[in-house]
Amino acid sequence: MVLRRFLPALPPLLAFAGILAIWELLSLYFGLDGLPPPSVALRQVPVILTDPQSLFDIVDSLRRMAIGIVLALVFAIPVGLWMGRSRFAAAFFNPLLSVIYPVPKAALMPIIMLWLGVGDASKILVIFLGVTLPLIYHSYQGSRAVEEKLLWSAAAMGMQPPARLARIVLPAALPEILVGCRTALVLGLITMVTSEMIARQTGIGNLVFQSLEMGIYDTVYAMIVIIGALGFILDVLFERLRGWLVGWAEPAQSIIVGST
Amino acid sequence: MIRFRQKQRSFTFERGFRLERGLALAFAIAASTAGLTAASAQTIPTIRVGWTVPAEDAKYWMMKRPQEFPNLGKKYNVEWVQFQGTAQMVQAMAAGALDCSTQGVLSLAQGAASAGLQTYIVAQHVGEKAPESFSVYWAVKDDSPIKSVKDFKGKTIGLNVLGTGIWGPLAIALKKNGIDPDKDVKLVEAAFPTQEDAIRTGRLDVGVLNQPFAARAEAKGGLRKVFAISEEIPDIVHILEACSKTFVDKNPELAALYVQDLTAGMGKALANRDETLKIVTEIFKAPVAVFDPFYFKTRASSDAPLGSADFARDPGAAANYDGIQKMFKLYYDVGMLPKQLDVKDFKHAKIFAPLKP
Numbered sequence: 001m002v003l004r005r006f007l008p009a010l011p012p013l014l015a016f017a018g019i020l021a022i023w024e025l026l027s028l029y030f031g032l033d034g035l036p037p038p039s040v041a042l043r044q045v046p047v048i049l050t051d052p053q054s055l056f057d058i059v060d061s062l063r064r065m066a067i068g069i070v071l072a073l074v075f076a077i078p079v080g081l082w083m084g085r086s087r088f089a090a091a092f093f094n095p096l097l098s099v100i101y102p103v104p105k106a107a108l109m110p111i112i113m114l115w116l117g118v119g120d121a122s123k124i125l126v127i128f129l130g131v132t133l134p135l136i137y138h139s140y141q142g143s144r145a146v147e148e149k150l151l152w153s154a155a156a157m158g159m160q161p162p163a164r165l166a167r168i169v170l171p172a173a174l175p176e177i178l179v180g181c182r183t184a185l186v187l188g189l190i191t192m193v194t195s196e197m198i199a200r201q202t203g204i205g206n207l208v209f210q211s212l213e214m215g216i217y218d219t220v221y222a223m224i225v226i227i228g229a230l231g232f233i234l235d236v237l238f239e240r241l242r243g244w245l246v247g248w249a250e251p252a253q254s255i256i257v258g259s260t
Numbered sequence: 261m262i263r264f265r266q267k268q269r270s271f272t273f274e275r276g277f278r279l280e281r282g283l284a285l286a287f288a289i290a291a292s293t294a295g296l297t298a299a300s301a302q303t304i305p306t307i308r309v310g311w312t313v314p315a316e317d318a319k320y321w322m323m324k325r326p327q328e329f330p331n332l333g334k335k336y337n338v339e340w341v342q343f344q345g346t347a348q349m350v351q352a353m354a355a356g357a358l359d360c361s362t363q364g365v366l367s368l369a370q371g372a373a374s375a376g377l378q379t380y381i382v383a384q385h386v387g388e389k390a391p392e393s394f395s396v397y398w399a400v401k402d403d404s405p406i407k408s409v410k411d412f413k414g415k416t417i418g419l420n421v422l423g424t425g426i427w428g429p430l431a432i433a434l435k436k437n438g439i440d441p442d443k444d445v446k447l448v449e450a451a452f453p454t455q456e457d458a459i460r461t462g463r464l465d466v467g468v469l470n471q472p473f474a475a476r477a478e479a480k481g482g483l484r485k486v487f488a489i490s491e492e493i494p495d496i497v498h499i500l501e502a503c504s505k506t507f508v509d510k511n512p513e514l515a516a517l518y519v520q521d522l523t524a525g526m527g528k529a530l531a532n533r534d535e536t537l538k539i540v541t542e543i544f545k546a547p548v549a550v551f552d553p554f555y556f557k558t559r560a561s562s563d564a565p566l567g568s569a570d571f572a573r574d575p576g577a578a579a580n581y582d583g584i585q586k587m588f589k590l591y592y593d594v595g596m597l598p599k600q601l602d603v604k605d606f607k608h609a610k611i612f613a614p615l616k617p
Binding site for chain 1: 308310313314339340341342343344348351352355357358451452453454456457460461472473476544545546550
């Protein structure tokens with residue numbers, strides 16, 4: 001009974017232990033300063049997490065990421081929903097998005113820096129650009145898949161098009177939009193770090209790149225672990241939020257083995 | 261036999277209220293985070309300054325011990341922005357995003373020659389002073405057949421950044437040894453911290469070592485110096501402080517206050533090594549053991565390892581304008597600058613270190 005309860009946690013634990021074992025072996029094999037063993041690097045994790053300045057850096061990066069993502073949500077969701085319900089909008093935006101999508105957003109940082117300076121605004125714009133496209137795409141797909149009957153019923157009851165978009169299309173497309181949000185969260189984390197590579201005052205990038213420039217590799221790897229853990233925690237929290245918001249849309253699947 | 265059972269659920273209007281509550285929560289978070297970014301009103305002028313690592317001790321003192329500077333925070337403020345390197349700071353200065361920043365001689369000269377960047381050199385952070393100071397050098401493994409620059413032909417040579425200022429002296433040394441720097445060697449870009457590992461693993465035949473990596477490599481052993489840039493260009497200037505002409509000409513008093521504090525900062529740094537080491541470890545988040553073996557030290561003799569010493573610093577942060585002029589000429593001669601530059605164009609009549617109130 002106890003074993004069955006803990007069984008689901010076993011595969012991820014094994015995967016994590018496997019990565020640590022491979023990392024340790026590679027470190028022993030190569031013996032490079034640039035690849036410290038996990039036993040050394042992980043010792044830096046509590047050091048970083050108990051240092052007030054480092055915690056401020058981490059929180060400040062997350063603040064910029066939150067602003068970038070919220071701005072992207074405000075912009076991308078209406079655009080995506082509109083594209084899903086309007087052929088004109090889809091025809092207008094689709095080619096633009098296809099062109100913009102493959103451009104590495106962090107590589108735009110030097111140019112953005114020229115427009116917006118070296119402060120928060122340029123970093124937030126890079127995060128915004130990084131997360132906007134998956135949000136638009138998933139909002140677009142969600143909006144396209146809304147049942148016409150719902151919209152007809154609402155129209156028949158006198159609901160105007162903007163109200164239909166806000167009160168029917170948006171909630172019905174929400175499960176798909178939230179899939180885009182989940183992708184955006186990960187991309188936000190990536191662009192958050194890369195946006196701090198060229199110019200920075202505070203932030204996670206401050207900790208990572210400063211340590212990298214000074215060859216303090218145990219801190220670099222500890223920060224990579226912390227960023228990975230942040231991604232995991234944000235994903236778990238987001239999945240909880242998603243379940244709360246759109247639990248009605250989850251296909252509750254159960255697999256019955258051996259039955260006919 | 262496996263059978264999937266799926267509970268069909270669907271959207272209803274009532275469920276929309278949960279969405280609205282979620283959206284309200286999201287906007288509340290957004291509003292509060294956006295509120296945090298609002299800058300507080302400032303009544304004194306702010307200078308936007310770019311910096312990088314390492315070896316900018318005067319600035320590190322101003323950043324971490326502002327109370328030691330009577331004007332800082334009272335007559336003016338500094339907005340410190342850390343950059344990946346000097347080339348990015350040239351871009352930021354050219355765009356008007358910075359008032360002053362750390363610069364290498366080559367990056368500043370290229371900015372002036374190619375992008376029309378107009379600056380005054382107001383102070384110097386570090387340079388070299390043969391034979392007592394550290395000099396950036398290229399090293400090989402102890403058992404390497406490479407004994408001198410003439411053995412570099414056909415080899416893979418490490419550089420921290422392609423086109424970097426330290427390439428100039430090596431390019432000249434290669435030419436003197438009958439090696440074409442453009443055709444006879446393979447240049448590989450690798451950041452300073454990775455050079456030591458790259459030499460030891462054979463990915464580079466010759467790698468370039470800077471402090472603190474030279475001190476670390478020498479402590480470990482197994483590497484041998486082949487060529488130091490002081491052998492070709494003695495007393496090279498590594499990093500200096502430059503301010504945009506627009507900023508200085510519009511705000512001469514403000515610029516003077518900043519240069520006065522840079523002068524004072526260098527004096528404080530050199531006068532109190534222990535406190536400087538504390539500050540440096542705060543800035544770099546590195547243990548003091550990384551810096552202690554060489555910081556502010558000079559070589560005991562001309563035979564002592566280069567890594568036992570630090571770069572040279574002027575006590576008043578004075579820029580070596582003659583040295584900078586020689587470097588302009590060197591870079592022009594090896595084709596790294598499109599035109600000759602005159603250092604007089606980079607010197608303000610009054611505002612340069614050492615500057616005292």
